[in-house]
Structure formats: C-alpha cells, structure tokens
Amino acid sequence: MTILEVNDLNVTFRGGIKAVRGVSYQLARGEVLGIVGESGSGKSVTSLAVMGLLPEGAEISGSVKLHGQELIGMPEEELTRLRGKSIGMIFQDPLSAFTPVYTIGAQIAEAVRIHQKVGKDKAAKRAVELLDLVGIPHPDVRAKAFPHEFSGGMRQRAMIAMAIANDPDVLICDEPTTALDVTIQAQVLEVLKTAQRETGAGIVMITHDLGVVAGLADRVLVMYAGRPVELGGVDEIYYRPRMPYTMGLLASIPRMDRPSARLIPIEGNPPSPAALPPGCPFAPRCPMKVDACDDGEPELEPVGPGSRRAACIRAHEIELKNLDGATIYPVPEPPAETEASRPRAERETVLKVEDLIRHYPLMKGAVFKRRVGTVHAVDGISFDIAEGETLGLVGESGCGKTTTLQQIMQLEAPQDGTVVVLGKDSAKLGRGERTALRRDLQIVFQDPMAALDPRMPVGDILAEPLRAHGRKDVPARVAELLTLVGLEPSHAERYPQNFSGGQRQRIGIARALALEPKLIVLDEPVSALDVSIQAGVINLLEDLKVKLGLSYLFVAHDLSVVRHIADRVAVMYLGKIAEIGAVEEVYARPAHPYTRALLSAIPLPDPNLERSRERILLEGDLPSPASPPSACRFRTRCPKRARLSAEDARRCDTEEPIVTRLAPAADHGAACHYPEVTEVPETAVS
Amino acid sequence: MRSKVVFARMLRNRQTRYGLIALLVLLLLAYVGPFFGPHDWLEKDFAAFMEPPSADHWWGTTQIGQDVYAVALHGMQKSIVIGFLVALISTGLAALVGASAGYFGGWLDKALMWGADLLLVLPSFLIIAIVSPNLRGGSWLWFVLLLAAFSWMITSRVVRSMTLSLREREYILAARYMGIPGWKIIIRHVVPNLSSLLIIDATLNVSAAIIGEAGLSFFGFGVQPPDVSLGTLIAAGSDKVPGYSWLFLFPSGLLVLLVLSVNLIGDGLRDALDPGSNS
Structure with a gap:
C-alpha cells in the first residue's frame, strides 16, 4: 500500500537555481527507501519540500500525496497538523534540533500533546515510555535532563523517540548518523530498525553513505544534480548498477x-x-x-x-x-614502487612518540578559579613511524587523536613523555632548530575551507611557507606544486572559494609539500569530501608518498580508508592505544575487543554481507575523559568482559593492561589481558 | 599578487568608480581649485560683505568680505587632512592593539585592554578641551593625535574578540606550524581577515573625525582662527541659513560629498577584499 507518493517534484530557488528537477517515488508501508547522493545533489531539499519546510522564495511544482491527499499548496495550518503526526522527521544535528532550555522529556511530551488529547502527566509518562523504547537507560531520570546533558548518540535516540511519538506513517531521516561515531552509528541504526518495527512506518533515509543504506533500505534512489538517475531494489543497485554515476x-x-x-x-x-x-x-x-x-x-x-x-x-x-x-572507468596506474622497500627495522625512524601525556585542568568558578578535575586527553601513548611508512591513527571522537597531533605539531616539550621528530627531541630544541625542523614536518587539515586563508589567492597561500623559509624561486615552485597535485598553474590567481572541496584539499596538500617535508600529518584529510572526490585525493596521497618518499601520520575515523592507505594502524581509546600493528594483522586478527567492535560497526556497501553479518554492539557511550574508568579503560563497555568468569574479570578492574606484542605476529600488539586470538570470519570484517 | 587582484575587483564595481572619481574631483578642487579662483582665501573684499554668488565671487562672500569659494576650499583641505589622518591613525592603532592582544594573549592582552578601558572611561571632550589651549601655539597635528587617541578603543575591543576566534582557525594554525612568527601572522592573516571591519571603521572614522573636529572647532578648541576648516565654516554659517544660505550650503555640501565619496570607496574596497561578496 502506497502511503507517500511524490510525482515530478521540482524545486527552484531564487536566481533560477534548480535544486530538484523531476523527482518521483512511491513509498509503501513498512518500506525503507534510501535516497543517496553527494552534497548538492538535492536529496535534502527533496525531503524538505515533502514536509513543506522550504524557505519562502522557493518555487515548488509537482505533487506530493500522503494517503492520496495533496500536500503541495496545502494551507500551512493543515500542514502543521500533519507534520509530527503523520510525517516525522529526524535531522542530522540533534543538538540544534532540540530547544536547549527545555528538558528532553518535556519536549517529547509536547510533541505528544500537540497532536493527541491527553493530560500532562499522561504525556510525560508516554515520553518516558518512548525513551525506554529507543534504549535510553533510566528513562524516567533522563527525561528530566536537558539536551546538552545528553551525548550525541543519546540525543539522536531522543530525536527518534520524538519523531515516532505520534505513530507517524512516514519517517524522513536526513543523514541521521552522519555526525556520529561508527559504534554509536551502529547503535542508532538498530534503534531506527526498532522504531520502524514498532510503528510500521515507511522510512525515507537520506544519506551520502552507501554503507548505511545497504543494510537498511529495501529500495534505493540515486540522485545527481537534482535529478533521480537510478531507482531500484537495493540488490539491483549495489550488484548491478546500470547508470555510470x-x-x-x-x-x-x-x-x-x-x-x-x-x-x-x-x-x-x-x-x-x-x-x-x-x-x-x-x-x-x-x-x-x-x-x-x-x-x-x-x-x-x-x-x-x-x-x-x-x-x-x-x-x-x-x-x-x-x-x-x-x-x-579508467583504473589509475598504481605508483611505480621505488626500490624494494627495505625491512622496517633498517629504515630511519622519522617520528617517535613515547609515553606522551597531555592532561588539561578542569577549572570552575568565575572569579576564584579552582581546579575541580583533570581531562585525561592523552594518557601515555607510544608509537613510531619509519621512513616511507603510513601510520593510521584511528579512534572515535574524544579519544585524543587531535590532541596527539597538536602535541606533535607544536614541537615543544610535552607535559610528560617525549616526541622525537627525525632524531631530534622536541623538548631540547632551540628556537632556530624548531623553525628549521618545521620544514620537515607539515600538516594537512580536515576542513579544506577552514585551512586556507579565504583572503589570499592560492598563489600566495602556496608561496607563504616558501617565503617564510627563504626560498628564492617562488613563482616557479608554486606552479610546480600546483601541477604536482593535479591543478593548473594558472589557478594561482584564484581565491580558495573558487575551488571545489576536493580541489581545495589538493591545495592544502600542495602547501604541505611546498618545503619538501619528510613527514606529513594528515588530520582526517578526506572525511569532509564526497566519496567520488575522496578516491581521487587518496590516490594522490598514495602517489605522492611513493614519488617523494614521504611518511604519513594519517588520523581518521574511517577504518576502511585507513585500511586502504596505511601500512600500520594504531587504535586509540580514551587517550590510550588499544591496539597497534601492521594493517593486515590488525584487520584480519583484531585482538582487542574494542577494535573488533569498531570493525564490525563499519557499514559495508554490500547488502548481502550487511544483512548477514553479526554486529558487536557496544553498550553506552564513551566515558568522559575527565573521569576515565580505572585500570582497563574499556572495561565499562567491553563485550568480552561480560563473558569472563568473575575472577578473570577482576583483573580488568584492578590491573591496567599495557600494549604487549602478540606472539605469532611480527608487528601486532594489544592492550588487553585477554586478547582474542581467533581470526575474524571474512564476512564479519570484509 | 593579492593587491593586483583586489584592485581589479575594486575597479569592476561601478559605485566604487563613482566614489573614486568624486573623491579625485574633490581633492583636485581642494588643492588645485584655489589657483583658478579670482581671490585668495586671506584676501578681504571691503566692497562686498555678505554678497550672494556672482561672477566675481563665485560662491558669494562672508561677513568680513572673504571669498567663500577660496575659504571653503581651504577649509576642505584642512578637513581632508585631519579626517584621513585621524582615521588612519585610530584604525591602525585599533587593529594593532586589538590583534596583538587577541593573538598573543596573556599579560600583553591584560595590559593593552586595561589601557583601552582606561581611555574609554575618560571623558575625551573634557580632556581635549583642557589640553588644547596648551597646544595653541603648536602644530594642528597635535590636534589630530588627540582626536585619534580617543577614537580607537571600541574598535580595538571588537578586533580583539574577532582575533580570539580567528586564532583557532586552521589556516592560522597552519601558518604557525609552518614556522611563521606571530607578528607576521597578524599582518598577513589576522588583519586582512578583519579588513571588512577595519575599512568600514576607517570610513566611519573619516566622517566622525571631520564632524568631531567641527564640533570642537565650534567651541573654539579645534582649528584656531585665522585658520579655517569645513567645521568652523559650517558653524559660522549655520545661523545665517535663511537669508545668506551660501555661507552654509557650500561648506556643508562639500562635507556631504566628501563623506559620501569616502563611504563609496570603503564599500567597494570591502567587497573587493571579501571574496565571498558578489557585488
């Protein structure tokens, strides 16, 4: 039974910008339709048009029928009655979707009372039930909490609870998990499935992540430049796509x-x-x-x-x-391998971090500041990078990746531990030495727009490091750099905003390369880019590494990207390294329960695998780094510990595990008392 | 490279071109115009008091027989110089103090902001009124410095808070990690990214300085007779508007044109410096 029918929907914004051109789809009861597309493809505008939430000045034509009732041109009052009752919406950013000054429970109760004639206490009770349904622990207590007291994953759960409060027939989810970490994303996707079972609603799932849709959707609509370019069953689309895009x-x-x-x-x-x-x-x-x-x-x-x-x-x-x-598609040539790579032990170490510690004081009080605690951002981590090697540093937000990077980039004495860059201890550097060392250590940032001064033409941006270190042949080198990253030398006169995201990231890479560094720190360099663009940037990084003999410290939360580009990987959890080793070892035989959970949480762009695999769902959220669990940091969420005998488990609570080498493997260590030794079945991680 | 691009973008804007042309004409008028007039600004024509504009006295004469054309142009010279100098000094000071305080932080921030707050609470009019009699014999440049010294504080506070947020931007971090010294980062990245604010502020300061100068001159604390500025002329002509409107209209017309053309140029510069604007 079709509940939502969209026919030839067109949206034109002021200035003749055609955001959506001729979108048609039907949604049946209990069906999940995935709308996939890159940024700017019109997928969000389509759903806003369905909800009637577009700003004034947008021209909408075509038809949107809910239960055969036309929504386009419907008076605002009647639409308001439908919104939240028949159609629920889940937004990307749950923090801005809640009003910060009311409690979560009150806001859900309000959603109930607007559309149903129930008393205040009944609505409040219903809110608690809903929070329980979406898996929020102690719902009666948490209902009285304010939005900022919830973590990102919890807020998104509450958002789902609010969206299903009135048993809607259609749920529109606009990138509901994009802002979340993978383990939390896995939890929220489970909740969405529960919500659908409970309400029997049809779901429109908008996302750019082909993995998320694969496991959830029944049918998929692919959009490009405001137009639907392919529509079909999820298996057809994934296994036999018929549109080149x-x-x-x-x-x-x-x-x-x-x-x-x-x-x-x-x-x-x-x-x-x-x-x-x-x-x-x-x-x-x-x-x-x-x-x-x-x-x-x-x-x-x-x-x-x-x-x-x-x-x-x-x-x-x-x-x-x-x-x-x-x-x-033409498969790009793999970079020619220069000299067969020497064994790791013989190569020079470009970066060595030992027992690095960075704690931030937690202050309170306006006039008389007093220390009320310590944020253990980075709490004793060690790793090294050999020449020509890529180390992937992986972890969820809040695990200390960025702090680690800052400690390395600052080239100053850390609070404790040592950072040795190219054989030079950062604590013992003089002013001149530090500046000289900066030549060899460069950084590429995550957000390509924020990393380039918007007021400077690209030529000046690239010339800046050259001039700062006294290079003479500046214009020639700028042209050379632009060519190196696949841009035109004539682009030097344009401003960053005239470039697309991928091109801007290439400029950021060119700037990092300007002084011919030995080590480049990459802070999530592709996570802000669309997949089709991301592939080109990853290939460029691989080529440059071989061509220029670079070493990378590659920080990312996307485990599949790291698997692709890195030689070794270090998994961080709450300021500590949980597991470290060669990529093949860690991905094939993850020893730490956290790594296992992380790997199993990655959505795969393969519907069959996605449906059949078993997920290790982690309980709860990341503990606050201000009060990390004693001994093993992971013990509060560890699925393995639950299976241990009481005596074995006590060891996790009392003794802190250190990274120990796992015997058969040459380069593989984990910080766990009871590391897993079994190989992960191919279907679970592949 | 940047200056070339900015200049090209600026000239593409029609309003900016008008502003530039108007300012150029006014500058020519102020500095070249007097040579073409039949009278010198100090000359007094005892045959013509309060005469309306005529072939001999193009813009009429004043109470004491001065040629309004000559006097107004001379006054405009002074006003232009004072306005631009005050704006330049006060905005430059605001940018320097605010950006340094925000970027370096720590004790420098505290000291600079304490100084700014101190100047804010002092009544500037009173101070200038007290100090200016002592400068009566000195150069009018002292007057410029006095005016500038009391008009930079609020802007510098705004600049400081904007710098605080700019400091965390990734391109500033990138520059820092490149090994570029702090003062260079301020000049190259912080100040250009505040240029919209600074240019608007400078433009407003030009008119504010001209008006401030006029106000002080009216009470006798500013430009001292026999020297004149647009301010003293407007003040002198303002009570005679009904019967002898030329005394007021010509100086005030010049003032309006002056401020307007500076504003148009300021707008154009802001658009040219800000790649995000479409105009």
Missing part, C-alpha cells in the same frame, strides 16, 4: 574486502545547479559519454527485468554487456 560511486569507495586495489575516482566535479550542461548532467564526467549524451537529458526509464529504472541512454547496453564500474 552509480557504478562510479560504488567503485570509488575504499572497500575492506579489496584493500589493495586502486580506488577509481570519478573525474571532475558535480555541475553547479545554476549552470547545468545542456544534455545529461553527468556527461562531462562520464567515461561512457557519446555525442548523443549532449542532445538532451535522459529520462528515468525501465532497464532490464524488475522494477529498476535508470536515466542513461546507454543503460540497455550496460545491461546487455553486464558492465561494472571497474570496467568502464
């Missing part, structure tokens, strides 16, 4: 099961919605483009058996020849 998107994701394969980027950038190309909007980036593609925009037409539709004039040809992304 979908094919490219799937081929560009770093996969855990194919770690060594070269990533396949989609060249170019999505078109600006204000200046669309005449024909198919994907044609300029498409490897299968023929002249006919420019003649007109292809319609979404049925392809092959089943319900699948694709907007490509060559879709039938793809169907007949059964092509996939790896065959139609």
Whole structure:
C-alpha cells in the first residue's frame, strides 16, 4: 500500500537555481527507501519540500500525496497538523534540533500533546515510555535532563523517540548518523530498525553513505544534480548498477574486502545547479559519454527485468554487456614502487612518540578559579613511524587523536613523555632548530575551507611557507606544486572559494609539500569530501608518498580508508592505544575487543554481507575523559568482559593492561589481558 | 599578487568608480581649485560683505568680505587632512592593539585592554578641551593625535574578540606550524581577515573625525582662527541659513560629498577584499 507518493517534484530557488528537477517515488508501508547522493545533489531539499519546510522564495511544482491527499499548496495550518503526526522527521544535528532550555522529556511530551488529547502527566509518562523504547537507560531520570546533558548518540535516540511519538506513517531521516561515531552509528541504526518495527512506518533515509543504506533500505534512489538517475531494489543497485554515476560511486569507495586495489575516482566535479550542461548532467564526467549524451537529458526509464529504472541512454547496453564500474572507468596506474622497500627495522625512524601525556585542568568558578578535575586527553601513548611508512591513527571522537597531533605539531616539550621528530627531541630544541625542523614536518587539515586563508589567492597561500623559509624561486615552485597535485598553474590567481572541496584539499596538500617535508600529518584529510572526490585525493596521497618518499601520520575515523592507505594502524581509546600493528594483522586478527567492535560497526556497501553479518554492539557511550574508568579503560563497555568468569574479570578492574606484542605476529600488539586470538570470519570484517 | 587582484575587483564595481572619481574631483578642487579662483582665501573684499554668488565671487562672500569659494576650499583641505589622518591613525592603532592582544594573549592582552578601558572611561571632550589651549601655539597635528587617541578603543575591543576566534582557525594554525612568527601572522592573516571591519571603521572614522573636529572647532578648541576648516565654516554659517544660505550650503555640501565619496570607496574596497561578496 502506497502511503507517500511524490510525482515530478521540482524545486527552484531564487536566481533560477534548480535544486530538484523531476523527482518521483512511491513509498509503501513498512518500506525503507534510501535516497543517496553527494552534497548538492538535492536529496535534502527533496525531503524538505515533502514536509513543506522550504524557505519562502522557493518555487515548488509537482505533487506530493500522503494517503492520496495533496500536500503541495496545502494551507500551512493543515500542514502543521500533519507534520509530527503523520510525517516525522529526524535531522542530522540533534543538538540544534532540540530547544536547549527545555528538558528532553518535556519536549517529547509536547510533541505528544500537540497532536493527541491527553493530560500532562499522561504525556510525560508516554515520553518516558518512548525513551525506554529507543534504549535510553533510566528513562524516567533522563527525561528530566536537558539536551546538552545528553551525548550525541543519546540525543539522536531522543530525536527518534520524538519523531515516532505520534505513530507517524512516514519517517524522513536526513543523514541521521552522519555526525556520529561508527559504534554509536551502529547503535542508532538498530534503534531506527526498532522504531520502524514498532510503528510500521515507511522510512525515507537520506544519506551520502552507501554503507548505511545497504543494510537498511529495501529500495534505493540515486540522485545527481537534482535529478533521480537510478531507482531500484537495493540488490539491483549495489550488484548491478546500470547508470555510470552509480557504478562510479560504488567503485570509488575504499572497500575492506579489496584493500589493495586502486580506488577509481570519478573525474571532475558535480555541475553547479545554476549552470547545468545542456544534455545529461553527468556527461562531462562520464567515461561512457557519446555525442548523443549532449542532445538532451535522459529520462528515468525501465532497464532490464524488475522494477529498476535508470536515466542513461546507454543503460540497455550496460545491461546487455553486464558492465561494472571497474570496467568502464579508467583504473589509475598504481605508483611505480621505488626500490624494494627495505625491512622496517633498517629504515630511519622519522617520528617517535613515547609515553606522551597531555592532561588539561578542569577549572570552575568565575572569579576564584579552582581546579575541580583533570581531562585525561592523552594518557601515555607510544608509537613510531619509519621512513616511507603510513601510520593510521584511528579512534572515535574524544579519544585524543587531535590532541596527539597538536602535541606533535607544536614541537615543544610535552607535559610528560617525549616526541622525537627525525632524531631530534622536541623538548631540547632551540628556537632556530624548531623553525628549521618545521620544514620537515607539515600538516594537512580536515576542513579544506577552514585551512586556507579565504583572503589570499592560492598563489600566495602556496608561496607563504616558501617565503617564510627563504626560498628564492617562488613563482616557479608554486606552479610546480600546483601541477604536482593535479591543478593548473594558472589557478594561482584564484581565491580558495573558487575551488571545489576536493580541489581545495589538493591545495592544502600542495602547501604541505611546498618545503619538501619528510613527514606529513594528515588530520582526517578526506572525511569532509564526497566519496567520488575522496578516491581521487587518496590516490594522490598514495602517489605522492611513493614519488617523494614521504611518511604519513594519517588520523581518521574511517577504518576502511585507513585500511586502504596505511601500512600500520594504531587504535586509540580514551587517550590510550588499544591496539597497534601492521594493517593486515590488525584487520584480519583484531585482538582487542574494542577494535573488533569498531570493525564490525563499519557499514559495508554490500547488502548481502550487511544483512548477514553479526554486529558487536557496544553498550553506552564513551566515558568522559575527565573521569576515565580505572585500570582497563574499556572495561565499562567491553563485550568480552561480560563473558569472563568473575575472577578473570577482576583483573580488568584492578590491573591496567599495557600494549604487549602478540606472539605469532611480527608487528601486532594489544592492550588487553585477554586478547582474542581467533581470526575474524571474512564476512564479519570484509 | 593579492593587491593586483583586489584592485581589479575594486575597479569592476561601478559605485566604487563613482566614489573614486568624486573623491579625485574633490581633492583636485581642494588643492588645485584655489589657483583658478579670482581671490585668495586671506584676501578681504571691503566692497562686498555678505554678497550672494556672482561672477566675481563665485560662491558669494562672508561677513568680513572673504571669498567663500577660496575659504571653503581651504577649509576642505584642512578637513581632508585631519579626517584621513585621524582615521588612519585610530584604525591602525585599533587593529594593532586589538590583534596583538587577541593573538598573543596573556599579560600583553591584560595590559593593552586595561589601557583601552582606561581611555574609554575618560571623558575625551573634557580632556581635549583642557589640553588644547596648551597646544595653541603648536602644530594642528597635535590636534589630530588627540582626536585619534580617543577614537580607537571600541574598535580595538571588537578586533580583539574577532582575533580570539580567528586564532583557532586552521589556516592560522597552519601558518604557525609552518614556522611563521606571530607578528607576521597578524599582518598577513589576522588583519586582512578583519579588513571588512577595519575599512568600514576607517570610513566611519573619516566622517566622525571631520564632524568631531567641527564640533570642537565650534567651541573654539579645534582649528584656531585665522585658520579655517569645513567645521568652523559650517558653524559660522549655520545661523545665517535663511537669508545668506551660501555661507552654509557650500561648506556643508562639500562635507556631504566628501563623506559620501569616502563611504563609496570603503564599500567597494570591502567587497573587493571579501571574496565571498558578489557585488
């Protein structure tokens, strides 16, 4: 039974910006429709248009029918009655979706009372029930808490509770887990499944993460430049995509099961919605483009058996020849390996961190500040990086990754422990030595927009490190750097904002390379980029590493990216290293229960695997680094400890585990008293 | 490279071009115009008191037979110099103090902000009124310094708080990790990113300084006779508007044009410096 029917929906913003062009879909009861697309593809605008929440000045045409009732052009009063009752919405950022001055319970009760005639105490009781349903511990107490007292994952749960408060028929989720860590994301996705079971609602799941949709959706709609380009069952889309864009998107994701394969980027950038190309909007980036593609925009037409539709004039040809992304897209050449890599022990150590500690005092009071506690941001970590090596530093937000980076980059004496860069102890550096050492140690930041001074043309941005260190041939070097990262030398006169995200990140990389450093610290360099762009940047980093003999310290929360690019990996938990070792060892035989949980929480872009795998769901949230658990930091959430005998478990509570080498492996250590030794079955991590 | 790009962007803006042309015309008028007038500004025509504009006296004459054209242009010279100098000094001081306090923090921040607060609570008009008689024999440049010294504090507080947030931006961190010294980061990254604020502030300061100078001159604390400025002329002509409007209209017209053209240029500069603006 169709509950929501969208037909030929168009949204045009002021200035002729066509954000959504001709979106149509049906949603049945209990069905999950995934809407997938990169930023700017119009996926969020589509759902806002359905809810009638677009700002004034947006022109909407087409039809949106809920239970056969037309929503477009409906008076605001009637829409208000439907919103929150028949349609629930879950937003990306749950902090801004709650009012900070009311308690969570009061806000959920309000949602109940607006649409149902119930008393105050009854509504409050219902709020507690709902919080219990979404798995919030002690719901009766937590209902009286304010939004800022909830963690991100908890807030998102509460948001789900609010959205299902009135048994809606349709739930629209706009990137509900994008702002969350993987283990929390896994929890929230489970809650969403529960919510759907309870209400039987149809879900529209909007996301850019192909992994999230694979396990949840029944059908998938792929959007590009405001248009639906492919629609079909989840298996059809993932295993037999028929539109070159979908094919490219799937081929560009770093996969855990194919770690060594070269990533396949989609060249170019999505078109600006204000200046669309005449024909198919994907044609300029498409490897299968023929002249006919420019003649007109292809319609979404049925392809092959089943319900699948694709907007490509060559879709039938793809169907007949059964092509996939790896065959139609040019696979970039792998970088030529220079001199067979010497054994790790013989190579020079470029960075050595030993027992690094960084504690922040927690102050209270306005006039007389007194210390009320200590934030254990980084609490004794050790690792080293050999020449030409990439170390991936992985962990969830709040685990101390960024603090570690800052401690290394500052090149000053740490609170405790040592940081040795290229054989020089940072605590013993003089002023001049420190400046000289900065040449060899550079950083690339996460957000490519914030990392480039918006007031400087790109040429000046790249020239800055050169001038600061007294290089002479500045203009020539700037041109060389731009070419090196795949940009035009003529781009030097433009401002950062004239570039797309991927290009800006390339500029950031070029700046880091300007002084020919030996070690580059990469702080989540691809997490702000769309997947099709991300692949190109990862390939560039790999090429540069081989070409220039660089070493990387690669900080990321995305484990599949790390698997792809890193040689060794260190997993951090609450300021400590939980597990460290060669990538193959750690990913194939994760020994620490936390690593196991992390790996099992990554959504995979493979519907069959995603449905069949067993997730290790962690309980609760990351404890506060201001009061970390004693002894083993992970013991409060450890799934393994629950299975230990009382006597064995006592050891976890009293004795702090240190990173010990695991016997058979050459390079693999874990900080756990009872490390797992079994190999992870391929389906669980691959 | 930046200055070239900014200049090209600025010239593309039509209003800025008008502003630039107007200011250029006014500057020419102020500095070249007097050579073409039939009278010198010190000359007194005893045959013509309070005459309306005529072929001989283009903009009429004053109570004591001075040629309004010559006097107004001379007054404008003084006003332009005072206005621009005060704006330049006070905005520069505000940027320097605010950015240093915000960027370096610590005791420097405390000391600078304490100084700014102290100047804020002192009644500037009173201080200038007390000090200026002692400077009567000295150069009018002292007057400029006095005006500037009392007009930078609020801006510097704004600059400081903006610097505090800028300091945590990644491009500033990147520059710091590149080994670039603090004062260079302030000049190269902090101040240009505050340029919108500073330019608007400087433009406002030009008009504020001209008006402030006029106010002080009216009470006899500013530009001292026989020297004149637009301020003293407007003050002198303001009570004779009904019958002898030329005494008031010409100086005040020049003042309006002056402030307007400076504002147009300020707008254009801001747009050119801010790559995010579309105009």
